[in-house]
Amino acid sequence: MxxxxxxxxxxxxxxxxxxxAVPIMLQxxxxxxxxxxxxxxxxxxxxxxxSGVSIVNQxxxxxxxxxxxxxxxxxxxxxxxxxxxxxxxxxxxxxxxLLVNALAVLLGVGAFLLFGDDLIRLFLHQGDGxxxxxxxxxxxxxxxxxxxxxxxxxxxxxxxxxxxxxxGEPVWPLIAGVVAVATNGAxxxxxxxxxxxxxxxxxxxxxxxxFAEALLLMAWSxxxxxxxxxxxxxxxxxxxxxxLVKRIVLGGLPLMANELLWSLAITVRSQCYSxxxxxxxxxxxxxxxxxxxFSVIYLAMGSAIAIIIGNLLGAGKxxxxxxxxxxxxxxxxxxxxxxxxxxLLVAPAFxxxxxxxxxxxxxxxxxMVIQALVxxxxxxxxxxxxxxxxGGQILVTMLSDSVFMWVVVVPVCCLLAYLTxxxxxxxxxxxxxxxxxxxxxxxxxxxxxxxxxxxxSEDENAQICQ
Numbered sequence: 001m002x003x004x005x006x007x008x009x010x011x012x013x014x015x016x017x018x019x020x021a022v023p024i025m026l027q028x029x030x031x032x033x034x035x036x037x038x039x040x041x042x043x044x045x046x047x048x049x050x051s052g053v054s055i056v057n058q059x060x061x062x063x064x065x066x067x068x069x070x071x072x073x074x075x076x077x078x079x080x081x082x083x084x085x086x087x088x089x090x091x092x093x094x095x096x097x098l099l100v101n102a103l104a105v106l107l108g109v110g111a112f113l114l115f116g117d118d119l120i121r122l123f124l125h126q127g128d129g130x131x132x133x134x135x136x137x138x139x140x141x142x143x144x145x146x147x148x149x150x151x152x153x154x155x156x157x158x159x160x161x162x163x164x165x166x167x168g169e170p171v172w173p174l175i176a177g178v179v180a181v182a183t184n185g186a187x188x189x190x191x192x193x194x195x196x197x198x199x200x201x202x203x204x205x206x207x208x209x210x211f212a213e214a215l216l217l218m219a220w221s222x223x224x225x226x227x228x229x230x231x232x233x234x235x236x237x238x239x240x241x242x243x244l245v246k247r248i249v250l251g252g253l254p255l256m257a258n259e260l261l262w263s264l265a266i267t268v269r270s271q272c273y274s275x276x277x278x279x280x281x282x283x284x285x286x287x288x289x290x291x292x293x294f295s296v297i298y299l300a301m302g303s304a305i306a307i308i309i310g311n312l313l314g315a316g317k318x319x320x321x322x323x324x325x326x327x328x329x330x331x332x333x334x335x336x337x338x339x340x341x342x343x344l345l346v347a348p349a350f351x352x353x354x355x356x357x358x359x360x361x362x363x364x365x366x367x368m369v370i371q372a373l374v375x376x377x378x379x380x381x382x383x384x385x386x387x388x389x390x391g392g393q394i395l396v397t398m399l400s401d402s403v404f405m406w407v408v409v410v411p412v413c414c415l416l417a418y419l420t421x422x423x424x425x426x427x428x429x430x431x432x433x434x435x436x437x438x439x440x441x442x443x444x445x446x447x448x449x450x451x452x453x454x455x456x457s458e459d460e461n462a463q464i465c466q
Contacts, residue, residue, distance in 0.1 A: 006323075007330035017304055017331065024300040032293045035181070039289045041188050042202050043354040047282045048132050049199050050356065052139030054285035055123045058270055059116075060147060062263040063108045067155055069259030070100045071162040073252020077244070078166040090230040092240045094163050096248055099238065101155035109148050116144050123274040123281060136278060139199045146203035153207075153214035160217040169227060172220050180213035258398045265405035269431060272417035276424040282360045286351050287367035291375075294339045298379035301332040302386040309387060329383040329446075336379025343372035367428060374432045377439040384442030400442050409434045 009017075043050045074093045081089030112119070120140045124133045157180075161173035184205050191201025221228040274281050305328045312321035347368040351361035381400075389397045413431045416422055422430075 006326050009327040009331070013324075013327060014331070017301075017308070017328065020307055021300040021304040024303050025296050028296040028300065029293070032296055036289050036293050037185055038188050038202065038205075039285065040353055041192050042199065043286070043356065045192070045198055045355070047278065047356045047360060048136040049139050050285055050354070051278055051281040052120075052136045052141075053143050053199060053202065054281055054288075055120055055136075055140045055274075056144045056147060058123070058267045059112065059119060059144070062260070062267055063104070063151065064154070065259040065263040066104055066108070066256070067101055067158050069252075069256035070104060071097050071158050072259075073255050074100070074248050075162050075166050077248060078163055082167045087229050089244075090163070090167060091232075091234050092244055093248070094159065094230055094234055095238060095240050096245065097159040097163065099240075101159055105151045105155050108151055112144060112148055117141065120144070122271050125275050125277055133278065143199050143203045146200060146207060150207035150210040153210040157210065157214040157217055160214070160221055163230070164217070164221060164228065167228070167230070169221075172217065176213045176216045176220075179216060180209045183212050184209035254395055254398055258402045261398075261402035262405055265402060265410050268410050269413045272413040272431070273424060273428060275417045276427065279357070279360050279363060280424050282356055283351075283363035283367055286354055286356075286360070286364035287371060290343060290346060290350055290368055291371050294342055295375070295378070297339050298332055298336045298375070298382055301328070301335055301379070302382040304328070305332070305383055306386040306389065325387050325446075329380065329387065332379045332383040333376050336376040339379070340372040340375045343368055343375065347372065363424065366425060370429050370432055374435050377436050380439045381435065381442050384439075384446055388442075388445060396445060400438070400445055404438050404441060408437065 039050075042053050074096045078090055078093040081087075081093065117137075120137055124137060157176070161176065164170070164173050187205035187208055188202055191197045191205050195201060197204065222231060225231050270284065273284060305325070308328065309321050309325055312318075312324060347365045350368070351364040354361065354364075385397055385401055388400065409431065412434055413427075416427050416430060
C-alpha cells in the first residue's frame with residue numbers, strides 16, 4: 001500500500017471526520033475562548049493576582065478530572081443500558097454518578113480546607129523576579145475558598161450533562177455550557193471591574209455560572225421526563241444493584257485512576273517549574289491559556305477517533321478500523337502541526353496583552369514556542385490514546401498515559417528541578433521533550449495491532465441488561 005493510500009483519505013473521509021470533530025471543536029472552543037477572556041481580565045490585576053488564580057486552578061483541574069473519570073466510568077454502562085432500552089439500568093447508573101460525585105465533593109472540599117494553604121505554598125518560590133509571595137498567597141487563598149462552593153453545582157451538572165449525552169440528548173448540555181461560559185464572562189466584567197472585587201469577583205462569577213449551568217440542566221430534564229424517563233423515581237431511593245456497582249468499579253476504576261494520576265502528574269510538573277520563581281508561574285499561566293485555546297483542535301480529533309474507530313470495531317470491521325485509524329492519526333498530527341504554527345504566530349504578541357513585567361512577557365513567549373514545537377507529538381499521543389482505548393484496553397492506556405507520566409516525566413522533572421541549577425528555559429524544554437518519548441511509546445503500542453478488539457456482541461448486549 002502506498003504512503004498516500006495508507007495515510008491520506010478522500011474528500012468523503014474528511015467530510016465525515018470533520019462532521020464529527022468540528023461540533024466538538026466549537027463547543028470546547030467557546031469555553032476555552034471565554035476562559036481566555038477571563039484570564040486576561042484577571043491578568044489586568046497584576047502578576048500576583050494572575051499567579052494566585054493560576055495556582056488554585058491547578059488544584060481544581062485535578063478535581064475536575066476526577067469528576068470526569070467518575071461519570072465516564074458509569075457512562076459506559078449508561079450508554080449500553082440506553083441502547084437496550086433498559087430505563088431502570090440508566091436510573092441506577094444515574095444514582096451511581098450522584099453518589100460518587102457527592103463523595104468526591106466531600107473529599108475535595110475537605111482536602112482543600114485542611115491542606116489548601118500548604119498546597120499553595122508549594123508553588124511559591126521567589127526566584128529571580130520581584131513578585132510579592134505573601135500577596136500572591138493571599139489572592140490564591142481568597143480565590144480557593146470561594147471556588148470550593150462551586151464544587152457542588154459542577155458535580156451535579158456533570159451528572160446530568162453526561163447522562164443526557166449518553167441517552168441521546170446532547171443539545172441541552174451544549175446550550176447549558178454556552179450559557180455558563182457567557183454568564184461567567186459577563187459577570188467577570190461586572191464583579192472584577194465595576195464592583196472592584198478583583199480576584200474574589202472572578203471566583204464569584206465562576207461559581208454563579210456553575211450554578212446557572214446546573215440549574216438549567218436540572219430544570220429542563222425534570223420538565224421533560226418523557227425524554228429523560230430515568231429521572232422518574234430517581235431520587236425516591238438510593239438503591240443500586242450490588243452487581244452493577246461491582247461492574248462499574250472494576251470496569252471503570254482504571255479509567256478514574258488514570259484521569260486522577262495524569263492530572264496529579266501535570267500538577268507536580270507545574271510545581272517543579274514553579275521552583276524557578278513567581279515569574280515562571282505567571283508566564284505559564286499566559287502560555288497555557290493560549291495552548292488551551294488552540295489545543296481544542298487536536299483534542300477534538302481524539303474524540304472523533306474514539307467514535308469512528310469504536311463504531312467500526314463494534315461492527316466487526318477490524319481491518320477497516322486499522323486502515324481508517326492510520327488516516328485519522330495522520331490527520332490529527334497534521335492538525336497538531338497547524339496548531340503549532342498558529343501558536344508560533346501569536347507567541348510574540350499575546351503576552352503583551354497582560355499587565356505584567358517585561359520579564360514575564362518574554363518568558364511566556366519562550367514557553368509558547370516550546371509548546372508549539374511539541375504539540376504535533378501531543379496530537380499523536382492523544383490520537384494513540386483514544387485509538388487504544390476504543391478497543392477497550394484501558395490498562396494499556398494507563399500504561400501509555402498516567403504510568404508513563406509518573407515513571408518517566410515526573411522523576412525527570414523533580415530531579416532536574418531540585419538537584420540541578422538548570423534555568424527554566426532548559427528545564428521546560430527537557431521536561432516537555434519527554435512528550436516525544438511518550439509519542440514513541442504510543443507508536444510501539446499501535447504497531448502491535450492488539451488494540452483492535454471487538455468488545456461486544458448481540459448476546460453480550462442482552463446479558464448486561466439482565
